[in-house]
Amino acid sequence: MNKLRVGIFIFDDVxxxxxxxxxxVFSRARLTPGLESRRSDETAPFRVFTVAAKAETITATGGLxxxxxxxxxxxxxxxxxxxxxxxxxxxxxxxxAALDWIRGSAAGARQVxxxxxxxxxxAKAGLLAGRRATTHWGSLDLLASxxxxxxxxxxxxxxxxxxxxxxxxxAGIDMALLMVERLCGAExxxxxxxxxxxxxxxxxxxxxx
Amino acid sequence: MNKLRVGIFIFDDVxxxxxxxxxxVFSRARLTPGLESRRSDETAPFRVFTVAAKAETITATGGLxxxxxxxxxxxxxxxxxxxxxxxxxxxxxxxxAALDWIRGSAAGARQVxxxxxxxxxxAKAGLLAGRRATTHWGSLDLLASxxxxxxxxxxxxxxxxxxxxxxxxxAGIDMALLMVERLCGAExxxxxxxxxxxxxxxxxxxxxx
Numbered sequence: 001m002n003k004l005r006v007g008i009f010i011f012d013d014v015x016x017x018x019x020x021x022x023x024x025v026f027s028r029a030r031l032t033p034g035l036e037s038r039r040s041d042e043t044a045p046f047r048v049f050t051v052a053a054k055a056e057t058i059t060a061t062g063g064l065x066x067x068x069x070x071x072x073x074x075x076x077x078x079x080x081x082x083x084x085x086x087x088x089x090x091x092x093x094x095x096x097a098a099l100d101w102i103r104g105s106a107a108g109a110r111q112v113x114x115x116x117x118x119x120x121x122x123a124k125a126g127l128l129a130g131r132r133a134t135t136h137w138g139s140l141d142l143l144a145s146x147x148x149x150x151x152x153x154x155x156x157x158x159x160x161x162x163x164x165x166x167x168x169x170x171a172g173i174d175m176a177l178l179m180v181e182r183l184c185g186a187e188x189x190x191x192x193x194x195x196x197x198x199x200x201x202x203x204x205x206x207x208x209x
Numbered sequence: 210m211n212k213l214r215v216g217i218f219i220f221d222d223v224x225x226x227x228x229x230x231x232x233x234v235f236s237r238a239r240l241t242p243g244l245e246s247r248r249s250d251e252t253a254p255f256r257v258f259t260v261a262a263k264a265e266t267i268t269a270t271g272g273l274x275x276x277x278x279x280x281x282x283x284x285x286x287x288x289x290x291x292x293x294x295x296x297x298x299x300x301x302x303x304x305x306a307a308l309d310w311i312r313g314s315a316a317g318a319r320q321v322x323x324x325x326x327x328x329x330x331x332a333k334a335g336l337l338a339g340r341r342a343t344t345h346w347g348s349l350d351l352l353a354s355x356x357x358x359x360x361x362x363x364x365x366x367x368x369x370x371x372x373x374x375x376x377x378x379x380a381g382i383d384m385a386l387l388m389v390e391r392l393c394g395a396e397x398x399x400x401x402x403x404x405x406x407x408x409x410x411x412x413x414x415x416x417x418x
Contacts, residue, residue, distance in 0.1 A: 024225045050273070061236065063257070197346070197380050
């Protein structure tokens with residue numbers, strides 16, 4: 001079967017769960033339910049890979065070292081782009097190569113998504129102009145300041161307005177499950193959630209802890 | 210301050226969220242609440258690192274490549290051991306070097322924990338004998354068969370009986386937050402959950418999706 005290509009952008013000081021949550025969801029989704037279908041990629045609707053500026057090891061927040069599958073120069077086409085967040089995004093707000101790559105990948109993608117402060121990069125790349133969007137609760141004002149045409153949603157976990165943005169860190173899991181639902185149906189999304197023993201939260205949910 | 214050393218075992222075909230969830234929680238916990246405290250390690254109660262058999266890149270489920278901080282031969286002392294799961298555990302059930310390393314690390318640790326089918330490795334290493342324990346819902350019977358003295362708990366998300374085991378994949382996040390609570394108090398655990406926008410689930414919760 002033709003798999004949708006999920007490209008996850010990673011960089012130094014990317015927040016671990018921001019990229020690992022969607023990585024888990026997209027890579028473990030299966031069109032056939034159960035344990036056995038997870039032993040191969042046969043009924044996997046997605047092929048997931050990571051992209052960094054260079055094809056060299058990056059160091060995520062906390063020190064986790066990850067080897068990307070591709071660099072900007074060698075990247076594979078992307079159907080679904082995931083831009084995670086983390087403190088590393090602040091540096092990237094002035095990194096024209098990264099912003100250009102995001103803009104170019106977004107133009108070729110069927111769906112563009114962000115987790116947490118990944119939305120800041122989408123905003124800076126001009127992709128959120130005139131749209132509703134969200135980010136980590138600690139960066140809502142910063143998001144608004146980057147582009148005043150963005151309607152910043154302050155109490156939703158996932159915001160769909162062409163581009164799909166999600167709230168902080170673990171909200172990326174709900175975003176990814178919602179994308180699985182939109183692309184493969186609710187049954188596939190719910191069965192994937194059950195496989196990873198995750199209780200989906202309503203996308204309208206604000207930060208309630 | 211003296212940080213507790215959290216050693217996370219990783220191996221080929223480890224499930225991504227099994228290790229990344231606890232990695233996120235332990236590495237982002239702070240004794241001082243808020244966003245600013247996350248910009249440095251100053252008030253971090255834990256130092257988190259990964260250990261693999263050799264200090265060489267491992268490939269997690271789905272293809273994510275991670276560079277461990279240590280190999281068995283060079284590992285740093287561990288206060289809190291995390292053994293995650295994934296299909297890679299099946300191979301390790303017959304790997305005496307891995308089981309020996311787990312047994313040795315557990316003997317020196319203040320706390321031993323597992324996520325998902327990591328419990329199978331603890332069982333095979335003899336560490337769950339006579340204890341209550343849990344694992345991913347798909348491996349409850351296998352856990353019972355590995356050591357008939359284990360009281361397998363079938364509907365709890367986290368089981369504390371000296372050694373702390375958790376249910377599948379995302380339950381590792383709740384396990385890690387519970388360990389933060391036990392070691393640093395509920396306020397620190399809840400504030401860390403809020404930082405990562407994760408809604409903690411009751412440890413008595415069974416799989417309900």
